[in-house]
Amino acid sequence: MLIIKPKFQFDVHVEAELTPELAEMDLKDVLSFEVYYGKFVKKLGDLFDVVKEGDEKKLVLQGDFSRVKWIGKELQGGEIVVKGNVGQHCGAYMVDGRIVIEGNADDWLGTEMKGGEIIVKGNAKNRIGCNFWGEMEGMKGGRIMIEGNAGSYIGEKMVDGYIEVKGNAGDFVGTEMKGGVIVIHGSCGYVGWDMRDGEIRIGGSFDIPPSFKRSDDGWIGDVNVNGNGTVKSL
Incomplete structure (x- = not known):
């Protein structure tokens, strides 16, 4: 299972195709997963705090994801x-x-x-x-x-x-x-x-x-x- 939290309040939309498959990846690969912050390509770890707990195929997204598409x-x-x-x-x-x-x-x-x-x-x-x-x-x-x-x-x-x-x-x-x-x-x-x-x-x-x-x-x-x-x- 992955617990994902925004590091700050987003000024623009984030395009992040977050699925439970991420929970089956190594944490270093998850943190390097590419997303868009507006027109800029970012790593997931640049925008979110990520904690891995076990291997359950599950994402828990904590906080305000209203600007995450x-x-x-x-x-x-x-x-x-x-x-x-x-x-x-x-x-x-x-x-x-x-x-x-x-x-x-x-x-x-x-x-x-x-x-x-x-x-x-x-x-x-x-x-x-x-x-x-x-x-x-x-x-x-x-x-x-x-x-x-x-x-x-x-x-x-x-x-x-x-x-x-x-x-x-x-x-x-x-x-x-x-x-x-x-x-x-x-x-x-x-x-x-x-x-x-x-x-x-x-x-x-x-x-x-x-x-x-x-x-x-x-x-x-x-x-x-x-x-x-x-x-x-x-």
């Missing part, structure tokens, strides 16, 4: 625990493993992920489980759980998987959704624009596009794109 990118297994806030693109392209964020998460959480589990104890911002710009498919598998509130464009172009928000969410939930399940326990704005397939369940109030047709247990659409998705109340 790409944590858990392409995660293949193991566990990451963030004891604070986390920056953009956390869990992007994730395949397996587990990420637990005890604070809040920034935009692009779990983008295009294929498997594994992400749990956020606080709030998350926009574009959870969606696609990157120009890509045709978003989240393809796995689970994302937000225990607080979330932003807009949750699950855009989602193909499969499960996203659950215990609080409220913003607008455009499930836009161009192609499969999978999104559950919002609170209220949100518009849901399901250009939805092809999948299911959205809402516990509170929400707005439905006029291009959905009423069914016995909810709404079916988006008929503008010959969609067969389902939107229903919890």
